[in-house]
Amino acid sequence: MGVTIENLVTSGTFSLDGGTWDVDNNVWIVGNDAECVIIDSPHDAAAIINQVKGRTVKAILLTHAHNDHIGAAREVAEAVGAPIILNREDLVLWEQEYPDAKPDQYHEDGDEFEVGGAVLKAIHTPGHSPGSTCFYLESEGTVFTGDTLFNGGPGATGRSYSDYPTILTSIRERLLTLPAETVVRTGHGDNTTIAAEQETLAKIAE
Incomplete structure (x- = not known):
């Protein structure tokens, strides 16, 4: 039996570069009845803590460190006793939200996280x-893409620390090479597939 994938949507704001926007975020919980990992921890710590329902939380895996993805991370981590794991290159964003504390660990490209007999592999x-x-x-034919790839194309790159050519390269070289039937579970909005986004990206010029 494969792991289960649960989706929780939380609502709050995203702030960067002096602007603030209302957003709904996807929280993904992957595991089984005994243990799980949480992918992103936005806005509403109580809702996330309630969703894991006393399971052992092996890690809080962060797709990136914009405040709308990490705003509840420390409160959730303290409540469930799990390490917060972030890519080190996003520390500049993490420190805008949490200037006095670092993540517990750092993930790098290729790192693997086992939960419920399945393995999540980090793709930078x-x-x-x-x-x-x-x-x-891979075992469930799905990828959790944060704000890198959405239903309808690339994530936003119009703000600090983002770059449009870089995100296109990442998507084309790291994500669109996955099996076409792979389900893409995003940081905001609806699921899509690699096949659908291959068609979308084919229409986008460099």
Whole structure:
């Protein structure tokens, strides 16, 4: 039996470069009845803590460190006793939210995280932010893409520490090479597939 994948949507704000926007964020919980990992911890710590329902949380894996993805991370981590794990290249963003504390650990491209007999593999996909990372769950045919790849194309790159050519390269070289039927589970909005986004990206000029 494969692991389960649960989706929780939390609502709050995203702030960067002096602007603030209302956003709904996807939280992904991957595991089984005994243990799980949490992918991103935005806005609402109580809702996330309630969703894991007393399971052992092996890690809080962060796709990147924009405040709308990490705002509840420390409160959740303290409540469930799990390490916060972030790509080191996003520390500049992390420190805007948490200037007095570092993540517990750092993940790098190719790192693997076992949960419930399945393995999540980190794929470093810079562009939306320097440390943006996706997590590939090959056994379940799915990838968690944070804000790197959405239903309809690349994540935003119009703000500090982001770069449009870089995100296109990341998507084309690191994500669109996954099996076409792979389900893409995003940081905001609806799921898509690698096949659908191959078509989308084919229409986008460099």
